[in-house]
Amino acid sequence: MRRMNVRVLWRSDEDDEIFTIERKTAMSEKALTRRSFLAGSAGAVALAGAAGFMGFGAWEQAHADSRSTAKTVTTAHSLCGGCSSKCGYTAYVSDGKLIKQLGDEGHPYSRGKLCARGYGYANIAYSEDRLTDPLKRNAQGKFEKIDWDTAISEISDKVKSIISSSGAKALALVHDPRPSGKYYGPRFMQALGSANVYTHGAACYLSRTSGFKQVVGGGWTSDVAHSKMTMFIGRSYADGVRPSQVADIEAAHANGADLVIVDPRLNSTALFATEWVPIKPGTDLALVLGMSNELVRNGRYDADFVAANVEGFEDWKKAIAPYTAEWAEDVCGVPADKIASLAARMAAAAPACSIEPSWRAAFGCQYANSGETARAIAVFNSLLGVWNQEGGALFLPSVKAGALDQGKFPNPPAVSEKAYGLSDLPLASESSALSVAEGARTGDIKGVFFYNSNMVAGYQNPTYLGECFDKLDLCVVIDVLMSETAQHADYVLPECSYLERFELPEFVSASTPVVSLRDQVLDVIHPNTKPVDEIFTLLANACGVGKYFDFTVEELADAQLRTVGLTLDGLRASGTQSFPEKAFVYGTTPKFGTSDGKVHFTSDACAKAGYPAAPIWTAPVADGGSDELRLIGGKQAIHCHNQSVDVAALMNITKDYGLERVWLSSEDAAARGISDGDTVHISNAQSDGTVKVHVTERLAPGCVWMPSHYGCAVPEQKNAYKVGLRQMDFVPFRIEPGYGGACTQEAFVKVEKVG
Amino acid sequence: MARYGMLIDTTKCIGCFTCRTACQRQNGLLDDEAFIRFETRESGKYPNVHVETVPLQCMHCDDAPCAQVCPTGAAHMGEDGIVQVDQDRCIGCLYCMAACPYQVRVRNSKTGSVDKCRFCTVSAYTSGTKMCTCVEACLTGARTFGDLDDPDSEISKKIAETGAAPIAPGLSKPKIYYVR
């Protein structure tokens, strides 16, 4: 019993006798109270040390002086982590701090520049909100720190138990691929015997890539810089920034190229555009069909290219006959003469023109007709014969690491099954992460690892996804910060930030393909965080499949590079190395990646999946009520999805400029009595919330635009928590049939003035 | 002696904030300390709309209003026409912030002193950076830096070519010129 009488204890300094409770074993004489973190068991330093003492003021002065004079600065070539582009840059480090960053000229995405995120996001390394230790959800449902050994051993016990009761097919991995992660994560799953590997693709590019695959076998890069005309449907180079693309569009603008932005919102790329074509969201397919119809009607397509390369042209031609420019005007709101003009200008510019392939935007994944829109766009570009033509659309070369010594790097046995859910999505070019949520809900999937993926907040409806993952027997999240996904985890494993880790070589497809390297820039800051390669290796060892991971990441990197005639030391020194012998050459018709190398204007697979054989009009989900607006989202140049919002250097910009505001057209605002700066209530069956509004002429009526970064629901992210609203909260759960896209703009909301 | 100035071509500014965060990194600023601020103007009616983003920072005015009100001489005209703030002499009275017509002086939330764009290229000459951080970082090359007194400098030629002018007439004698 330890209880003592406090009052007595603290009565006063006179009644010392109160303290006579056993003085005999005075602690001050004991080793324990002398033991020091800094000075060991002696607990003291030699007196001579006194000379080494310096008060803070004197130190600060000396420090300031030494900063301005010569100070050791180390440099490393590395890859940015501000978004998925992974631009090459040189990091300058002094005194353990990142003091300067310069984009690497030789990297095809940075070309000597970094964007706002590249500089600002780097502060994540020192963030107060960093995960510092492995966490486990305790009996009260709260996370608490545990040690790595316990975490790994408990996780591996659960993995083994799931495998023995339900098989490895009940385990899955969701990741946003990163240079090391995309090797180690899938390899771990394969070693366990599971094919269930998923990416963020369902919420980014799955519909697009799948649609392109049906027509031309894969995705392309628009040669914007050399184009005479490029159409951007939904994509904005100035909002989702990759420095090389900004440079390209600026160059095209300077060359007098006709650059058209099709977007319900006048986005930031407008500066370089010749024309803004506002469009009713979700109806981009109608515009493309109308333009295609114009080309055919006027005979302004590349008949030679079509004759030589296209399968199904006649059937397609018949199928699109009803989709005139006039018809399209009714559906998408773009005037028929504008549609005719766009088609004619594209035809005149051909083959130095294309529709840009985009990402998430209009046909990446966001509508129920995104996959079909992607098909129609691939068909349109094909009509103009732009493939691999200067200024057109290019299939750029890439280089891959060759086979490795199987003695040192043995591959786990191939898994014959398909990823869970993939057979339900016959058109999907890869598995859709939404299948994992469904599998968790039904109980088919029992354990999920998330690496560098905040699926719950970013891929679809967070409430729905959270409920799915709460049913799991095992949910493990590997990340740098707590996330909405981690809130549903049993275990959270802390990774060191991208600045503190070395990763495997990253091969980049480009006109001259390159390989680049994310080298370690800073020492690992928190001693209990680990790089992804170590985390998966620990897990693999504990799960009994360590033999597939019996090498260091550097050994693997060097071995991979040697298969392409390079070495790790060499790549470290340069950061990026190119393969000029593989450089792209204009002019040759590509061998299309379809089964027969042809361009397919009609598709049996699509017909089998319930779509028309030719990509014709498919409506997005029906409109909302008469007083409802379609909720659309978009990026801002300072953030990367929800990954960057907690970094103060970037979130301060949001706060300084009110960037979390939703946009409303002046017409819709007037109808609702809403003025710029008002607070509005946004609601639908899924969610509701209030936020400030920006009333603008830059938005087409009929929709409300919400920046897609905000509404963080993780209190641990103290800078971002509760700033703005989260678009995904308003999105009903839906999977695009056949393609697997997340349908994230199939949502309608009411917008009302507050007060 | 040079008289340094800058030209900012707003027809190339996409409002991406790269100059702000690059400046913070390269100059070791706090997360809430921004030497560059932005004003965005929207004009016209849907769908014929024009958008302009104007980055603003210390204009290094020849007649620096900040220096005129500084009671300690912390804010002063330095070499080559670059307005400087001697951090050790700043007492944080904020007079200069009130006097600056462009609202581009910021208070350091840690030290209480006032700071602002330093035209860092001059210090950068010694540290090996090619150019002012914002000039070098700009994704679209919207910025040009150089000697306004040298008629052959790139900036002097560009000003002559484009008719670039101070952001607003009559406020002071600034050394940043805008193409709009």
Added chain:
Amino acid sequence: MMDSAAVFSVLSRCFVEGEQAEWDELTAPTAWADFLGGARQMLQDTHDLAERAPRGSRRISGCHLRDVLSESELKALAVPPTFAAHDEFARTHFTGGLPYSAVPVESLYCKDDDRRDPLEPNRGLYLGKTADYMRDLTTSLGLSIPDEFRACPDHLSLELDLIAVLLRSGMAAQAQTLVVERLGWLTDYRMKLIGLNEEAANFYISLVDMLVCERAKFTEASDEEDERPRAVAKR
């Protein structure tokens, strides 16, 4: 009774996870009473840490914890948590990245005394200036930061530990400088702990209060006498 060095050593152990045996030893009734006695004595002393006898010229007022601590804090202080309770507290609050993280690291609380809106604190980043200082200082004393403190050389436990080491090494004046210069952030940290709204936090709050009082003795005095160690002059 414990001397001041031992008091700081014990305090230093209270803001990190530890081993069960060590915690039990530290908080055994007699040992803890000894600590409390030492702490009480230290706080009531009206002289510098460097002096064992009061000096007339220095007007340092002693401090009685019962004047400062609430009833519940006094109780919490008298009855240190069991190892299990301390361990849980440390694993949920002295760990980063959690909503209820209250990591005792100075860099995360660095703030200017007269800074703007107190409701919008400028949140710190790991490895700030104070971390660099602590690292340089320990190095120049011939010591080194243990690896587990790599991210936070200005962890409260290390700051207290260094004070203890200096006291034991005949550098009491320097120790007092550290008390004044390094423990100022604890008023902010105290708010953080109070914000946890947890009874278990009372123990740690009372320890922090003790340190705040100890520091206040010297800062109040140094307002009157210039040669005294003082918080860094604002620039």
